[in-house]
Amino acid sequence: MPNEQDTISSFLARVEERSRSFIGYPASKDFNYEELFPFLHYNLNNIGDPMSTSHCDMHTREFEQYVLQFFARLFHAPQNDWWGYMTHGGTEGNLYGLFLARELYPGAMVYYSEATHYSMQKNIHLLGMPSIVIRCRQNGEMDYDDLEQIIQHYRHKPAIVIANIGTTMTEAKDHVPMITNILKKYAIRDHYVHCDAALAGPYLALLNHDNFDFRFGADSIAISGHKFIGSPIPCGVVLVKKSNKDRISRSVSYIGSYDATIAGSRNAIAPLFMWYTISKLGKEGLLQRALQGIALADYAIEQLRNVGIEAWKNENALTVVFEKQSKTLCSKWQLASDAEWSHLICMPGVTREQIDDFVADCTMAKKEEEVVLEF
Amino acid sequence: MPNEQDTISSFLARVEERSRSFIGYPASKDFNYEELFPFLHYNLNNIGDPMSTSHCDMHTREFEQYVLQFFARLFHAPQNDWWGYMTHGGTEGNLYGLFLARELYPGAMVYYSEATHYSMQKNIHLLGMPSIVIRCRQNGEMDYDDLEQIIQHYRHKPAIVIANIGTTMTEAKDHVPMITNILKKYAIRDHYVHCDAALAGPYLALLNHDNFDFRFGADSIAISGHKFIGSPIPCGVVLVKKSNKDRISRSVSYIGSYDATIAGSRNAIAPLFMWYTISKLGKEGLLQRALQGIALADYAIEQLRNVGIEAWKNENALTVVFEKQSKTLCSKWQLASDAEWSHLICMPGVTREQIDDFVADCTMAKKEEEVVLEF
Numbered sequence: 001m002p003n004e005q006d007t008i009s010s011f012l013a014r015v016e017e018r019s020r021s022f023i024g025y026p027a028s029k030d031f032n033y034e035e036l037f038p039f040l041h042y043n044l045n046n047i048g049d050p051m052s053t054s055h056c057d058m059h060t061r062e063f064e065q066y067v068l069q070f071f072a073r074l075f076h077a078p079q080n081d082w083w084g085y086m087t088h089g090g091t092e093g094n095l096y097g098l099f100l101a102r103e104l105y106p107g108a109m110v111y112y113s114e115a116t117h118y119s120m121q122k123n124i125h126l127l128g129m130p131s132i133v134i135r136c137r138q139n140g141e142m143d144y145d146d147l148e149q150i151i152q153h154y155r156h157k158p159a160i161v162i163a164n165i166g167t168t169m170t171e172a173k174d175h176v177p178m179i180t181n182i183l184k185k186y187a188i189r190d191h192y193v194h195c196d197a198a199l200a201g202p203y204l205a206l207l208n209h210d211n212f213d214f215r216f217g218a219d220s221i222a223i224s225g226h227k228f229i230g231s232p233i234p235c236g237v238v239l240v241k242k243s244n245k246d247r248i249s250r251s252v253s254y255i256g257s258y259d260a261t262i263a264g265s266r267n268a269i270a271p272l273f274m275w276y277t278i279s280k281l282g283k284e285g286l287l288q289r290a291l292q293g294i295a296l297a298d299y300a301i302e303q304l305r306n307v308g309i310e311a312w313k314n315e316n317a318l319t320v321v322f323e324k325q326s327k328t329l330c331s332k333w334q335l336a337s338d339a340e341w342s343h344l345i346c347m348p349g350v351t352r353e354q355i356d357d358f359v360a361d362c363t364m365a366k367k368e369e370e371v372v373l374e375f
Numbered sequence: 376m377p378n379e380q381d382t383i384s385s386f387l388a389r390v391e392e393r394s395r396s397f398i399g400y401p402a403s404k405d406f407n408y409e410e411l412f413p414f415l416h417y418n419l420n421n422i423g424d425p426m427s428t429s430h431c432d433m434h435t436r437e438f439e440q441y442v443l444q445f446f447a448r449l450f451h452a453p454q455n456d457w458w459g460y461m462t463h464g465g466t467e468g469n470l471y472g473l474f475l476a477r478e479l480y481p482g483a484m485v486y487y488s489e490a491t492h493y494s495m496q497k498n499i500h501l502l503g504m505p506s507i508v509i510r511c512r513q514n515g516e517m518d519y520d521d522l523e524q525i526i527q528h529y530r531h532k533p534a535i536v537i538a539n540i541g542t543t544m545t546e547a548k549d550h551v552p553m554i555t556n557i558l559k560k561y562a563i564r565d566h567y568v569h570c571d572a573a574l575a576g577p578y579l580a581l582l583n584h585d586n587f588d589f590r591f592g593a594d595s596i597a598i599s600g601h602k603f604i605g606s607p608i609p610c611g612v613v614l615v616k617k618s619n620k621d622r623i624s625r626s627v628s629y630i631g632s633y634d635a636t637i638a639g640s641r642n643a644i645a646p647l648f649m650w651y652t653i654s655k656l657g658k659e660g661l662l663q664r665a666l667q668g669i670a671l672a673d674y675a676i677e678q679l680r681n682v683g684i685e686a687w688k689n690e691n692a693l694t695v696v697f698e699k700q701s702k703t704l705c706s707k708w709q710l711a712s713d714a715e716w717s718h719l720i721c722m723p724g725v726t727r728e729q730i731d732d733f734v735a736d737c738t739m740a741k742k743e744e745e746v747v748l749e750f
Contacts, residue, residue, distance in 0.1 A: 004654055008410055011435075015417050018432040025431055027418035035383055037412045040607040042390050043402035047609075056400055056709050057393040060386075088463040091639035099501060119639045126474060126637070128503045226640070232415040233608065234422075234640035262501070264466035264494045265601070265609035267642070279379055334431050 023358060024335035024342075026199050026318075028230030029349025030289070036272050044268035048259040050085045064271035070278050071237050074205045075213040075221050082214075083246075084239035085261050086225070086271050090198035091119040093222025093238035096262050097194035098123050098160070100220060100244055105158035105190050111150065112162035113142040115172060117196065120162060129160075139314055140164075140172030148182045158190035159183060165212045165221075166200025169338055171319035171345075173200060173212070180217035193217050198224040198236070200317070203290035206283060209316050219244065225270060228290070229277050230348065235270035289348040293318040296346040296355065303359045307366065318346045329365050333358055398733060399710035399717075401574050401693075403605030404724025405664070411647050419643035423634040425460045439646035445653050446612050449580045450588040450596050457589075458621075459614035460636050461600070461646050465573035466494040468597025468613035469537075471637050472569035473498050475595060475619055476535045480565050483533035486525065488517040488549065490542040492571065504535075514689055515539075515547030523557045533565035534558060540587045540596075541575030544713055546694035546720075548575060548587070555592035568592050573599040573611070575692070578665035581658060584691050594619065600645060603665070604652050605723065610645035664723040668693040671721040671730065678734045682741065693721045704740050708733055 022029070043058050050064045068084045087093045094117075101108065110124055110131035124131045132154075135146040142164070151159060161183070163174040176193060183191045195201065195212045201223040204210045212218055225235035245260055281289070297313055300320045304311035311322035321343045325335060335342045344350075344358065397404070418433050425439045443459045462468045473495075476483065485499055485506035499506045507529075510521040517539070526534060536558070538549040551568060558566045570576070570587050576598040579585045587593055600610035620635055656664070672688055675695045679686035686697035696718045700710060710717045719725075719733065 004651060005410065007654075012413055015414065015419070015433065019417050022418060022431075022433055025418070025420075025433070027420070027433075029418060033415060034412075035380065037409075037415065038387055039390065040408060040412065041406075042394050042607060043397060043400070043404060043601070044390070044607060045400075045402070045601070045609055055705055055711060056397075058390065058397055058400070058402075058709070088467075088638060088642070089640040091637075092463075118634065122634070122637075122639075126502065224640070226418070226420070232417060232419060233642050233644055234420055234638075259493065259497070262466075262497075263463060263609075264497075265464040265599070267463070267608050269608055276379060330430055334433070336430060 018334070021333050021354070023344045023350050023354055024330075024333055026227045026345045026347055028228060028347045031230040031232070031273070031277060033232070033273050033276060036269070036276060039269060039272060046086070046266040046268040046271065047264060048261065051083065060268040060271045063275040064268075067271055067274040067278065068237065068239070071202075071223065072239055074202070075210070075218070075239060076215045077239055078214060078241065081242045082239055083242040083260075084237060086266065086274070087222070087236040087238050088263055088267060089226070089234040089236045090117075090196065090222055090224040091123065092262050093198075093236045094120055094194070094196050095123045095126065096238045097220035097222055097240065098127055098129070099262070100240055101160045101192040101194060102127050102129055103247060104244055105160065105192060108158035108160045108190070108192070109154050110160045110162065111147060113164060113167075113174065115140040115167040115169060116162060116164055117168050117198070120196065136172070140167045140170035142174040142179075144175070144178045144182065147179065148185075151182055151186055151188065155186050155188060158192070159188050160192045160194065163193055163195045163212060163218070165195050165197035165204065166317070169336070169341065169343060170314060170321050171200060171317035172314050173204070176212045176216045176218060192219045194219060195221045197221050199227050202228045202286070203293075203318075204316060206287040206290055207316060225274050228347070229274055231270055231273045233267065233270055233273075235267060235274070293346045293348055293350070296350060296352065299352065300344065300346060300355045300359075303355060304362065307359060307363045309362055309366070320344050320346065325362060326365055329361060332361065393709070396708050396729070398719045398725050398729055399705075399708055401602045401720045401722055403603060403664075403722045406605040406607070406648070406652060408607070408648050408651060411644070411651060414644060414647060421461070421641040421643040421646065422639060423636065426458065433643075435643040435646045438650040442646055442649040442653065443612065443614070446577075446598065447614055449577070450585070450593070450614060451590045452614055453589060453616065456617045457614055458617040458635075459612060461641065461649070462597070462611040462613050463638055463642060464601070464609040464611045465492075465571065465597055465599040466498065467637055468573075468611045469495055469569070469571050470498045470501065471613045472595035472597055472615065473502055473504070473535070474637070475615055476567040476569060477502050477504055478622060479619055480533035480535065480567060483535045483565070483567070484529050485535045485537065486522060487537035488539060490515040490544060490547060491537060491539055492543050492573070495537060495571065511547070515542045515545035517549040517554075519550070519553045519557065522554065523560075526557055526561055526563065530561050530563060533567070534563050535567045535569065538568055538570045538587060538593070540570050540572035540579065541692070541694075544711070544716065544718060545689060545696050546575060546692035547689050548579070551587045551591045551593060567594045569594060570596045572596050574602050577603045577661070578668075578693075579691060581662040581665055582691060600649050603722070604649055606645055606648045608642065608645055608648075610642060610649070668721045668723055668725070671725060671727065674727065675719065675721060675730045675734075678730060679737065682734060682738045684737055684741070694718050695721065700737060701740055704736060707736065
C-alpha cells in the first residue's frame with residue numbers, strides 16, 4: 001500500500017503533466033500564491049456578511065472588502081448603494097442574483113438565452129421560477145427580436161432577464177442596453193437584469209468595452225475569481241444594489257452578524273488570493289494580461305486558418321471557436337465541445353508554444369483523416 | 376503604502392495571535408497540510424458529478440471518491456444505492472438534501488426544531504417550501520411530543536423532517552428512530568429524513584453512538600469537513616440515496632459529465648485535505664481524537680464548576696455550555712452566545728492550557744463583578 005507521500009508525489013506529477021495541455025477551460029494559469037500558503041495553517045472562515053463585524057476574528061474580511069470595492073468601482077456600482085460578497089463560484093453568484101430578483105418580484109418571468117450556462121437552469125429550478133428560453137444568433141448572442149416578441153406576450157408579469165457577458169461556448173456578450181430598451185418600450189417597470197459575467201466581465205470592464213455594468217442597467221453582476229483573475233480554488237464575486245439586498249437579510253445572534261449570503265461558512269483564503277493579484281498587478285497590469293490574451297487568440301485563429309481549420313471568435317474574446325476536433329485531440333488538449341464546435345481559451349498563462357503545439361497536433365490529425373478518406 | 380509582503384506578515388501575525396484564543400467555534404486545529412500546498416499552483420476543479428468522468432483532467436475526483444466512500448461506510452449507506460459529493464460546507468449539503476426531498480415529495484411539509492441552525496430556514500425559504508418549527512427540550516433536543524402533535528394535523532401531506540445531529544448552541548442530538556416511529560404511527564409513507572450532522576456526525580459514528588445514520592432511517596446526511604476532520608477552507612460532504620438523486624440529475628455536454636451538484640465548479644483541494652487526514656489517522660486515530668475532545672470537555676466543566684460557573688454538556692458532546700459571559704470575555708475568547716448561554720467547543724487541537732487560561736479569565740471577571748456589586 002503506498003503511503004501518503006508516494007501518493008502525493010505521483011499525483012502531483014500527473015497534475016503537472018496534464019496542466020501543460022490545459023487550454024480548453026477558462027482558468028488563468030499565471031498565479032503564484034506561495035506567499036499566502038502560511039494562512040492555510042489556520043481556521044479562517046468569512047461566515048456571514050462581509051461588511052459586518054463578528055465575535056469570531058478568524059477571517060479575512062478586510063481583504064474581501066478590498067476585492068469587492070475593486071469590482072464595485074470597475075463595474076460602476078452606485079456609490080452608496082452596493083453590496084456584495086465573495087462566493088464559491090459563478091453559480092452561487094448567479095443563484096444569489098436570481099434569488100434577490102425573485103424576492104423583489106414574486107411571480108416574475110425569467111428570460112435567458114439558449115447559450116446560457118446550464119447552471120442557470122438548475123438555479124431557476126431550485127428557486128421554482130417560471131422561465132422562457134430565448135433564441136440565439138449564430139455567434140451565441142441573444143436574439144433581441146425573439147426576446148421582444150416574447151416579452152410582448154408577458155407584459156403583465158415582472159421581467160427578470162439574464163444577460164450573458166461571455167457565453168460558455170463562444171464567449172458571446174448580450175447587450176444590456178438593447179435589453180433595457182425592450183423593457184422600456186413595453187413599459188415593464190418591474191424588471192431586473194442580472195449579468196452572468198463569470199468569464200468576460202472583468203476584462204471587458206478593464207478594456208472599457210463594457211456595456212453591461214450598473215450604469216447600463218444591470219441590477220446585479222456575478223463573476224468568477226478563478227477565471228480571469230486566477231485561483232487554484234473556485235471562487236467568485238457577486239455585486240448587487242444594497243437597497244435590494246437589505247430586503248432579504250436576516251439577523252442571527254449566533255455568529256453576531258447579519259447573514260445575507262447563500263453559503264454561510266465561506267472560503268477566507270480566496271479573498272487573499274484575489275487581493276494579492278489585484279494589488280500586485282493593479283488595473284494596468286490586469287489590462288495588459290487581457291490584451292495579451294486577445295492578441296494570442298487572434299494568433300491562434302490565424303494559425304488554425306493557415307492549416308485549413310475553420311476558426312473564429314467574438315469581439316474582445318479570449319475564446320477561439322473552431323471545427324469540432326476528434327475525441328483523441330479533445331481528450332489530450334482537454335477541449336470542451338458542443339455538437340458542432342470545439343474551443344480553446346487564451347487565458348493569461350496560455351503560451352504561444354502551447355498554441356503552436358496544439359495546431360501541429362490538429363494538422364497531423366487532419367492529415368491522418370485525409371489519408372483514411374483517400375483509401 | 377505598505378507592499379504586499381508587509382501586509383501579509385502583519386496580518387499573519389494577527390491571525391496567529393487570535394488563533395490562540397479560538398475555542399468558541401467548532402473547527403479542529405490540529406491539521407498540517409503543508410505537503411499538499413504544491414497543488415495550489417494548479418487549476419484544479421471538481422466540477423460536476425464526482426462519480427463520472429470528464430474531458431477536463433484537472434481534478435481530484437479519486438480523492439473525493441475515497442472521502443465519500445469513507446463516510447458512506449461510516450454512516451452505513453445502502454451498499455449499492457448511495458451517492459454524494461463534497462460541498463463547500465454544511466449549508467450546501469443541507470440545501471442539497473432539502474432540494475432532493477422537495478423534488479421527491481412536492482407539496483411536503485418541512486419540520487425542524489427551534490434549535491436548528493439559522494441556515495436551514497434560509498434554505499427552506501430559498502426552495503419555497505412550507506415549514507413548521509418544533510419546540511425543543513431544555514437540552515436543545517427536539518420535543519418529540521410536539522412533533523407528534525403537529526404531524527397529526529398534517530397527515531395529508533408528505534413529511535420532511537430535519538434531524539439535528541449536534542445543534543449549534545448545545546450540540547443536542549435529535550433521535551432519528553423516535554422521529555421515524557412517529558411517521559410510522561401516523562402512516563405517513565411519503566416521508567424523508569435529512570440529518571444535519573455537520574458537527575457531531577463523524578465522531579458519533581466513530582464512537583458507535585450514532586442512531587441517525589441510514590440504518591436508522593436517514594435519507595440523506597450532510598456533514599462539515601472543516602469541523603471535526605479539520606480544514607483551513609470550509610467544506611463538507613453530503614450523502615444521499617443514489618436512486619433518489621438520479622431523479623434530479625441533468626446531462627450537460629459542456630463539461631462532458633452529469634452535473635447533479637448545487638455548486639457546479641467545486642473546490643478540488645478540500646478533497647485532498649480530507650483524504651490526507653482520514654488516510655493518515657485512520658478510523659482508530661480519528662476515534663482517539665474524539666475521545667480526547669470529550670475528556671477535555673468533561674475537564675472544562677469540572678474546572679468551570681470549581682470556580683462557581685454553571686456548566687453542562689450533552690452526552691458525547693465536545694460542546695461545553697455555561698452561563699453567558701461578559702462581552703469582553705466573549706470577544707477575547709471568540710465565544711458564540713445566545714440570550715442565556717455561551718459555549719466553548721473542545722475540538723481536536725484545543726488544549727488543556729487554553730481551558731485553564733480561559734477559566735482563569737472567567738474567575739477574574741467573576742471577582743471583578745463581585746467587587747462592583749459590593750460597592
